[in-house]
Amino acid sequence: MSNTEHPSAPPMTFAERHASQIRQVRLYAHMFRGSFSSMLGLALVIAFLFLAAFGPWIVPYPEDTLGAVHMGSRLLPPSAEHWFGTDEMGADIFSRVIVGARTSLWIGIVITGLGALVGVPLGIIAGYKGGWVRACIMRVTELFLAVPGLALALAIVASLGPGLTNCMVALAIVWWPGYVRLVEAKTLAVKEELFVESARSIGARTPWILWHHILPNCLSPIIVKMSMDMGMAILAAAGLGFIGLGAPPPAPEWGAMVSVARSYMPDWWWYSFFPGAAIFLTVLGFNLLGDGLRDILDPRSHTR
């Protein structure tokens, strides 16, 4: 084969240069659109994010979300005026449920964010370094994983005292080990790939390899897990709220609302039904989204 000359090609357009990414995105979109459950998840998450962003400005009774008391209109059933009815202080449940999206979004972001922020670096280091570093990190991780998260979080909040911040701290403390385990396993696999060895052979330093080679290849499962965890964190926080360790009044937090509302079962069913349904739909949305993302980003791993 002879040396063919390459005439210097005319400068390429953006679309040409990134043709492959564009195709990839279109492929993802195509796969995603094809799945009803993924689209349902996306719709739920978008609705949730919309409510979280604009909730306070679109609710009919914004003052009710800040603790307004209308003793005259307590425990009214759903009606045109109060779509979800009113609670034991006469506040509009619809308004409170919608504004509660904010609290939940915040809870989800903080817990998953903190969990990933701590867990991912530790997992990468443990997986890549091996030896005693890995042994140390994994021992501690396994220790945390040996106790079910909710039980541990309960102990932490019980000790710190109830409150939203303490709840989030407690859940973040029990959340990071999941990321360590996920990322460590993935790193162990990626580490064996030839391109990592190849990078070493050209003299790349460890941080370079971790940042340019290991991390990008661990990203898909991390994204999927974070999407799922948004839901699971909201659910866990709601559970703590239910036990009575969550957000203090009058913050419109769904778990706390169900916790109060359960005393009003069954005659005032709407009180617990709607916040509970909000939790359910939000968690469902994030889980479906995560599941859909996994199908396109990370088709091989499917265990949670």
Added chain:
Amino acid sequence: MSDTLLDIDGYSLDIATFDGPLHVLKDINLTVRRGDTLGIVGESGSGKTVLVRSVMGIGPKNSDVKAGTITFDGQDITRLSDKGWAKIRGVRISMIFQDPMTYLNPLFSIGRQISDVIAAHERAAGEGVSPKSARRHRTEELLDQVGLPNPADLFDQYPHQLSGGMRQRVLIAMALAGKPDLLIADEPTTALDVTVQAQVLDLIKSLVKKLNLTVVMISHDIGAIATIASRCAVMYKGEIVEQGETNDILGNPQHDYTRQLLAAVPDIEAKPARLMAAEAASEAPSKPTKLLEGMNLRKVYKTRAGGEFTAVNDISLAVNTGEIFGVVGESGSGKSTLARMLLRLVDPTAGDIIFEGQNISGIAGEPLRKIRQHMQFVFQNPHSALNGRHTIGDAIGEPLRIQRTMNRRDINARTEALLDIVQLPRNFKYRYPHELSGGQKQRVCIARAIALNPRLLILDEPTSALDISVQAQVLDFLQEVRKELNLTYVFISHDLAVIRQICDRTIVMKRGDIVEQGDTEQIFLHPAEDYTKALIESGRVTSRAANMRA
């Protein structure tokens, strides 16, 4: 009863993908008569596997038969229902698969798997299932038939306890369990070591004779086809470009592709071009200087069970500047570990590595990083040696960004220059690895390796993951690059024909030890060890077949 057992007539098949339908099979016409042995030759992506699987009714998902029919023993099986298949698949047509590890269920014993197949056949034949003991007896008979020792013990063993060759024999036994009319063999030897390949081929050959089987075998290995098949078809991009008697096709290829394919197979008997050139020049070689030396290298791995496994056992070697140094051995011989030790990608358990007079076995950190720019590695599998998330441009530029302080524009310019050197279009720098063919990817890997102007390149089976026709191109190209950049190569391969063509000196490895070493031509012409002889012999089969016309 018609003499024609299998008739494929004008068969075309599409597979639906995101980018539109893929025409995998185009107008295939094939006829197999009873007692025929048909070979189908083709490289990866030629559609040969899809074709034979369609015959079995286990074709790929989302496939769509566009035209044509497949007729088996007078019955149209193109679009058969599952119920219809139950009477044919495994009973009248059975199959030997490529990779014996993945095609045996790891959780069930050998005996169980075979006797289940026997039971299925009995059920299909409507005879009623024979008792367990009878099936066991029949299973042991089959195992014995495929040349496996101690069938009684084997019955209760699990796939992971067997070697690759034994597993392939088990698969063959399974395929024979139902006394099929037609046996399809899908690359039955590809996943095996060369020495084992020959044995398995011999077994198939003898079984064909003994049981008077009708066989369709597909392979990319012309040697294997030539051994088994009396008739042969050549597939290329979903089409059969040529078919006929095997001897005719190999001896007198009509189609361009067939000719190319045959030409690409290195001729193990041919005297290497370089020697002829050297003789012609009759240049007295200058006194060799040692570029790289390995002294008493040893690598011991700890196994999970707590034992030790010696991958490389006390090996010493010296590579002279400017030469191509060959390392030959089968899988598990420790050649890859040795190569990685030379580059300090794997730390030796004992021994020293001396590069340009400097002992690099003890250094670490920055000095090691610096020394690495002088010695580079080209990996066996270009598909996984490139990070799928980086563009080609990033991949080639990476060594420059790591080892040099160059600005973005200079790196870009150098990347383009390197693409020129490896004869790839410049706009490839925006592409991602998965968009490139195997040969292109290997070129990218080479570009990456030479980006830093190294003095030494270690090539770990650089062509074994590639199709034959591509192999030849890459090999040629490697020689060119070497000349141009004045490189020293350590070339690792299991393929003696390749080694003979390009290597000056060679070592032969077996289970971590050097069994033979010296001048390549010397080793080849006068092998001292049986192991070397066996290696050479197995190479000859293919080589002879491909070079029949010569």
Added chain:
Amino acid sequence: MLSFTLRKLLTVAGTMLGIAVLTFVITNIAPGDPARLVAGPNATEDMVETIRSEYGLDRPIVEQFVIYMKDLMTGDFGTSIVSTRPVLDELLRYAPATIELVLVAMLLGIVVGVPLGMLSAVYKDGPIDHVTRILSISGVALPAFWFGILMQLYFSVELGWLPVSGRLPLVARPPDMVTGSLLIDSLISGNFKTFNSALSYIILPAIVLSFPCLASILRVNRAEMIEVLQSDYIVAARAHGISSRRIVAIYALKNALLPTLAMIGLRFGWMLGSTVLVETVFDWPGIGLYAVSSALASDFKPVIGVTLLIGFLFIIANTLVDLAYAWIDPRLRRA
């Protein structure tokens, strides 16, 4: 084998010790004062002090830690300040109820989850698959407490089919304690009436507890089945003429069961954690309820005890899963 067992035991002991340290530290992050709670609202400072010194709460935290660890080595889990009883006694009293509940829920999850997962894998992308997929994800997303309340409302209050909460009707004398599981004990003593009523009491909490577990078992089993059904050896089995039913029910299932087992182990621990919520809703007198009421009273010895017990049960479950793994997978069997 002996050294293997020994190593395993050492690891378990190490983990337990780690959990003990972890929970002790966690529960002492902020100083609660359980002594004041049990002393009663009107107690004077010196009365609170009496209780504090009786339980060693007046000592420096490090000293308390050392004492606790020493006691732990001798199998003494400390004393609950609220009930004044040894934590170990209380754990033994409450654990059977929880274990019974979790096991029944687990059984439910497996018995329903595995076949459903198989079905939806075989009929992938069919209507069954869509339904189970939504079901499986909803199962994970359902807040157990809310779902529990809805179930109570519907099945107990509206339909009146099942009891609201508790473990046994009031006048029913519990059978002689053998295993602590009412279901098993009543069967042993041949008391089918008690068995029936115990069953009616356990159904709702078990369903609520098992739902997420069922969902994830279903999900893993489906995904594994899909992958296994595409694997080479299944292709080979089909090519060798083995019937589809046999392939799915025997060949593929066994392979798919391995990751499902891992999930079962994982979910077992998760369910133990969830008992905290479910037992609260259903007034199930187990360790979850015990942990919640103790935590709310800042009575931390029981909280540590429950955490240790749950950790221990979790480890046992995982060991069983490992054993089952080895039993199923010949590659893991030791020579």
Added chain:
Amino acid sequence: MFSSIRNIALAGLVASTALVAPAHAFERTDEGNVIVFGGRQAIPVLDPHIRYDWSTRMIQQGVYDALVKYEGDPAEVKPWLAESWETSEDGMTWTFHLVKNAKFHNGDPVTAEAVRYSFERGLKLNKGVAWMLKDFLAPEGITAVDDYTVKFDLKAPYAPFLSFLPWWFVVNPEQVKANEVDGDYGQKWLTDHEAGSGPFTLGRWEPNVLYEVTSVEDYWKGWPQGENRPAGVIYRMIREPAAQKAALQRGEADIVEGLTSDDYVQIAKVPNIVIEDHKGMTTFGIKFNTQKGPTADINLRKAIAYAMDYDAMVAIYNGAASLETSPLPDAMKGHIEVEGMPRQDLEKAKEYLAKSDYPEGGLTLDYVHVAGLEEARRIGLVLLDNLKALNIEVNIRPEQWPNMVAAGADVETTPNMTSIYATPISTDPDAVAYQYHKNSWGQYYGIAHYDNPEVSKMIDEARAATDWDTRANLYARIQKQIVADQPEVFGMLQNRRWARQDYLQGFTFSPVRFTGEVDLYPLWIKED
């Protein structure tokens, strides 16, 4: 499913009850009827000298007897083990004459020695009830004069002495001593055993599940309901109000105590269910930190007190509460209606605010309540809403009880406002008045850290005075002064409520009992 839930709501409880409620709900055993009491609070320790919360005391009152017993509304001290008693002139010596026929469950007679031992035990253990008497009575001060006479020599005159005695139960020294371990006064044993002489003995004891008492056939004092005496009472743990309600409707419980106020209103409409609704003695106040922070400013305290919507407080209880008219509950001796008790008046509130250091408001105050106390939480919400008018923000903080008390023990860490429910242990006014004594600092009821030397002095005087008129006069002045100083927002007295089946007879109410506590002795089931 959802529509079904709606159906329940629409059709109301009547329909669903009719569906599920069996005709007879109480449990029948061979021995007779067993009454089922559904309650939320466990009984971890039964020992009468160690714990005395409501659920514990309900069972204690069942299995033990004391020298005297509270009965009736208003509560009166009735002779029980003691048939009569007298005090010395100086109020230092009390002599009790025991009935002769009382005997413990094991047959031992109840003697003066048993009484002496029981009091000594309570004082020496220094737990539970000890605080009531320990400042005035030493173990040595108790003497068994003869088998049926016991004498108490107090360290100082203490007028409320008698009012505490109903809570000092008498244990059988023989049984206790027999079960003593390491000189623990039988504490371990008495945790789940009894050594009493009361109308009931212990039956099944399954902690956190149910606690059963069975009636003593030959109880020495006899049974007021005679032949209708129940076979026993089961106190069953039902933690969720919804589950309690369901249990009541399904007939799994005969009486429950923990419904929400809305539930009581709702369930009252159900046939065959009767609501017991009685004025209680538990005061609710929002106690200010009077020493530290913004609330040290009396004008701010007054402003808040006038901004509070008192009607909403009552509305939270669906009317089952009455506003405090004095720091002392209405049912207490010496109670007066203090004039000028603040009621919502925004004008006045703003006046006071203008006089305070925060004329424009603009501050945030903490409001702490015990986590899980629903009404306290809701009152917090009302407060939050009301104080918006004064431009004051409220930060509602639920806390665990021990943490709240621990923080409130010190002026520095005491929150601005803490909601406190206080149930006086006796009917003597001292039980409440003393909460405003400086000596109460550090106790939960002293969380306001109220310090008015004059008030403290009057309280001391009233305690020592033996003459009721003198005391009444002093208490009147005390009440007025406290209201003037506004150490707290005086809230309301919540009604005590139970829901019971109509066939449950013999329910008697006495305000001095704790929330939820019922005298089991006279209960019986009327069968058709």
